[in-house]
Amino acid sequence: EIVLTQSPATLSLSPGERATLSCRASQSVSSFLAWYQQKLGQAPRLLIYDASNRATGIPARFSGSGSGTDFTLTISSLEPEDFAVYYCLQRSNWPWTFGQGTKVEIK
């Protein structure tokens, strides 16, 4: 099973700041990685698929990069609604696995 390790566990930032979230895979997942956002009490929302493709309706301030084992989700300028937990998910190998999540909180 591929293990995804997200860092940091918590990111404390202010609105308007840039957020950089990392997801590292225990073995190569090529570009088969997605990012999801989850707000408290809500279902997750797809942000990025195949490492760098924004899902429908996702603002341009969200971007994804990386391939192989190292991936990054960048939020260029945090809006108040962006404070949430973010998860990466790999589909390169069965079983699909999520990272443990990064919480982006208001500083």
Place this chain on the structure above:
Amino acid sequence: EVQLLESGGGLVQPGGSLRLSCAASGFTFSSYAMSWVRQAPGKGLEWVSAINNGGGSTYYADSVNGRFTISRDNSKNTLYLQMNSLRAEDTAVYYCAKDRIAVAATFDYWGQGALVTVSS
């Protein structure tokens, strides 16, 4: 409007069984792969199982393989998860999720979740 509505959650004793349903509407259900994803209280997301659009291919997490069975009835636009030999660690909110394309872990729509509690 795409809607996914889970039902069938509840309290069950360890070793018991439960079947979750997910009623889909607003899209051509038979054209899309579907998955179940769960979240234990206060914990992260865990992918549980996936099924292709026709129902002929199924996939499972190691933690549920052999105990859970995913299925679908395209004539009823409904996804199912049969859960047997339930354990305390299966306690979670279970979400059904629609894949954007094929079997690709790109879940563009999610249900509101169904809570399953395994406890004596």
